[in-house]
Structures are given as structure tokens and as C-alpha cells.
Amino acid sequence: MVGRQGQGGGAGNKAGARRAGLDFPRPLTSVDIVIFTIRLEALHVLLVRRGHAEGEPFPDAQALPGGFVDVARDRDLEACARRKLAEKTGVVSPYLEQLGSWGSATRDPRGWSATHAYFALIPASAAETALAADAQWFPLYGAGVKPRLAFDHQEILQAAVQRLRNKVEYTSLPAYLMPEEFTLPELQRTYEIVLDRPLEKSAFRTRMLSADLIEPIDKMRKGPNRPAQLYRLKAAAAPVYFARTFNAPE
Amino acid sequence: MVGRQGQGGGAGNKAGARRAGLDFPRPLTSVDIVIFTIRLEALHVLLVRRGHAEGEPFPDAQALPGGFVDVARDRDLEACARRKLAEKTGVVSPYLEQLGSWGSATRDPRGWSATHAYFALIPASAAETALAADAQWFPLYGAGVKPRLAFDHQEILQAAVQRLRNKVEYTSLPAYLMPEEFTLPELQRTYEIVLDRPLEKSAFRTRMLSADLIEPIDKMRKGPNRPAQLYRLKAAAAPVYFARTFNAPE
DNA sequence: ACACTTAGTTGTACTGTCCAACTTACTTAG
DNA sequence: CTAAGTAAGTTGGACAGTACAACTAAGTGT
DSSP states (O other), X not given: OOSOOTTSOSOOXXXXXTTTTOOSOOOEEEEEEEEEEEETTEEEEEEEEOOOOTTOSSTTOEEOSEEEOOTTTOSBHHHHHHHHHHHHHOOOSOEEEEEEEEEESSSSTTSSEEEEEEEEEOOGGGSSTTOOTTEEEEEOSSSSOOOOBSTTHHHHHHHHHHHHHHHHHHSXXXXXXXXXXXXXXXHHHHHHHHHTSOOOHHHHHHHHXXXXXXXXXXXXXXXXXXXXXXXXXXXXXXXXXXXXXOOOOO | OOSOOTTSOSOOOSSOTTTTTOOSOOOXXXXXXXEEEEETTEEEEEEEEOOOOTTOSSTTOEEOSEEEOOXXXXXXXXXXXXXXXXXXXXXXXOXXXXXXXXXXXXXXXXXXXXXXXXXXXXXXXXXXXXXXXXEEXXXXXXXXXXXXXXXXXXXXXXXXXXXXXXXXXXXXXXXXXXXXXXXXXXXXXXXXXXXXXXXXXXXXXXXXXXTTXXXXXXXXXXXXXXXXXXXXXXXXXXXXXXXXXXXXXX
């Protein structure tokens, strides 16, 4: 066992003059956020265009919003993520969940780096209001443009989509993509857009209503056809886990 | 927007002489592993006793195995985790999954630090063979000793247990805690130990067998009572997602 | 031979999905 | 003004899988 460093074990460092040997190279540490919303009947991600200053890797490429942790300003990782999210979208309290971390010697040409990835869901209404100048929404599946992403951001994005779709199968996550008031068919369409697959109407209704996470409000939406009951997310709406899945035929 | 750093946007740094300004303080970066096994009919975690060299925080406390990333030896985070796992247990290829990351200005008295936490499952048979001298198994729930843990490791451990128990509800994870050959009742007991709750026998059987992840082998275990069919994990046994849960009465 | 224990099966009740057909209410075309 | 069209929401039957209890089968110890 060679070159033992600090935290791990008991061995300790030789001298001890320099505060228990913290003088070894540290990886770069960043936070990246995968921000989803639904626009134009499709799932979209927010990407930012990278700069092309000298020494900047992946100049002019698209990337997930993010950046290095600022040890002076960020109290913790989540605060860092919220700061970057607010800077790019103006949204302050969306659904925010940690996705995972990616770190290796090669993912950033500037050196060993590790990024902490988060993913956020914001409602369509908030998606356009205070967007940063260098940020832009891109559709996920479908005929949309597929920009090449910087670093390993393609892999991170992939993981985020998979996590989102997995969780949608048995939780109430898509409710965070809805405006404050919505109808059940609208909610169902959101689920269908995220899953990219039609769902069963009656099963969806019974399950949604028995899940006790949305409540009907005393209003109706006067659609072009029949009027529809409006619902709202219940106060303490932690994601709820469902039992089965609901598939539609064909 | 002040003090923009590298990766994020386009602004770039003033001078550019020092390779696009990477000369800002970086957080300490470590990897910690929550290693579970089942011993003596109870879920156990591996903890290591910290040293008491000068400048070492939490001297003599118990902690999760882990330590700083070594940018010279570790190609990526997972390799770092596997290295530390092998150092402490001798096990080389267990079930290993990323759990999440914890980072803040205060979690380590030595400065802003971020840890990447993993969790591993190893079979009982491998739990004792090549244990490091400073490592020890601790039972999780039950009357066992509850050692105070260093850093925020209590929180990380908590998260690992919750993740494990959540996943057990609808996946085949506990199979990784089993020896190569096992009987269905043994597998069920493992599930029950992890969940700390009795399960329904017949529902467990039908679901396990229809899940297509274990296969009967041509042997029987000659228990003290009836002989029981032996099973083995199927080759490419990625965790399988089940539909519902199975509860036993009372 | 007997009680005791555990592996594994069987059968009934119940819950919730899958699926199609239906009713209700509003819009638009003629 | 009426008829056709469309979307919201309900109803009912087929089916699958869990919850639960009672059962059979095969070994052990006294």
C-alpha cells in the first residue's frame, strides 16, 4: 500500500508539519444540471453554448448548464446546483434531484475532473421567461436537431432521460412539469410525452385519483368540447410510488 | 455575475496566460463505500477505525471505508471505489452501484470537500476472508452497537440502507448477497432480513420463479428437514423490476 | 411410532390493470 | 336548428397477480 492519503486510514504522514498532508493534486469539481420541460408537445432539455476563449475545451459546442464549484459562494452541492439553475432559467424552486456523478482522468482535457449531475423539472410556463442569453431548449426525441455535446454530457443526458422515464413508470414526477392547474387528460398527455408511449385512459384515472396526490379544485376548464375538471398538486406532494404500469393497446 | 470560472459560459478570463484560469481553490474529493453483507441472520455494514495522527479529523472514530481520489492511480471514480473495496475486503467484483454525492464547506474540518458514495453487496462467504486489520462488520438494525460515525457518514449510511430497501421491494438485488447456490427459502430469508419484515411465501415463490432471473440446478440441499431445490443466479442477471410487493400478515 | 419442522402446493377472495363500449357535453358544418 | 364530430368521463367483463389459510410431502429427533 503506497502513498496513502489522509482520510482513509490510520497510517498518517511522515512529517506532519503541513497539516496532515493535504498537499496532493485535487480533481476539478463541477456541477451540471439536466433541466427538463415540456414545450410544443415534446420533452425538451436546456443546453448552453460554450465560449471560445483561449484554453476553453469544446469551444462553441453545446453543453449542459453547469460549472465549477465555487468554494467561496456555494455552501454545498445542491446550493451550487440551485444557483446555476437560477442563473440560467430564473426558476428558483423546481423539482431538483441528484442524478449521479461522473469523474475520470480523461473527461476534461484540463485534467482529472469530477462532476456532480442534478436533474430538474420545470413547468412549461416557467421555461421561457428568464432564459439566459446563451441557453436554448432542445427537443429530446423526435426529428429535432441532435447537437453534439461537450465532455461526457451526452452520457449524463442519457442517464437523466432514463432515470426520468424509469421513475415516471411508478411515481408522480411528471406532475412537476404541469402548471398549477391542470386537467387529468392534460396530466396523462404529459406522462405520454415523457414515456413516448400511449397510456390506458381508465387505468390512468383510477390510479391517479387513488394515489392521493392531486386534488380537484372548484373550477372547470371549458375546452373546445366537453368541460373538464381542474386539479392541483396536493400540498406536500412528495413523489408517490405506484404499483403497476398502465399500457395502452398497439 | 461575478468571478465566472472556466467551464460554465463564454465570458472567459482576463489574461489567459495561465491556461484559462484554473487557479482557484478546489474541493477535496473522496470516495466512500457502503459495503453490505448478511452475517448471523442480520444485515451488516463494514466500518473502519480512523487513525489518530496529528491533524486527522475524527480520530479513532468509525467511518465508512474510503479516502481521497488519487489522480495518479485512479482512472475514474468507479475504479477508485473498486480499489478501496478490494483493499478492505479482498473482494474484486461484487455488485457495485453509485449511491450519490455529498459535498459542502463544512462536512470535513479540513475544508470544502465532496465525496462520491458507492454501495456494494457481497455474499456472506466473502465477508470474512481477507478483511483489513482496521475493518470490522457492524450489524445494522437490532440490538447491535451503534457507533458514532465520522463526517456525515451516518447520513450516507442512512441513504444507502434506504436505497437498498427501496430497491429490494421491486428488484432482485438481494440475490447478490447469496452464495452461488441457494434455495428459495434461503433467498426469501435474505429478502426478509434486508426488509426487516416477513414476506408471503407463495407470492414470493411465484414471482421469483416467473421473474426469470434464477434457474434451478440439478441438485438438492439436504436440509435438516425436507430436501430443497437449489437455484443459481442466471448468467446475465441484471436487476429485475417486479410489479407489486408481497406482504405477509401481522 | 410419534411429534416436529420445513419445502412446496392448492384454492379462494380480492385488487387493480387491460380493453372496449358507452354516456355526456360542447363545437362546428350544413 | 339539426346532425355529425370530438373529447371527458363512466361502466363492466376478462384477466393477472397478491393475500391468506389450509393442505401435502419429506426429512429429523426422541
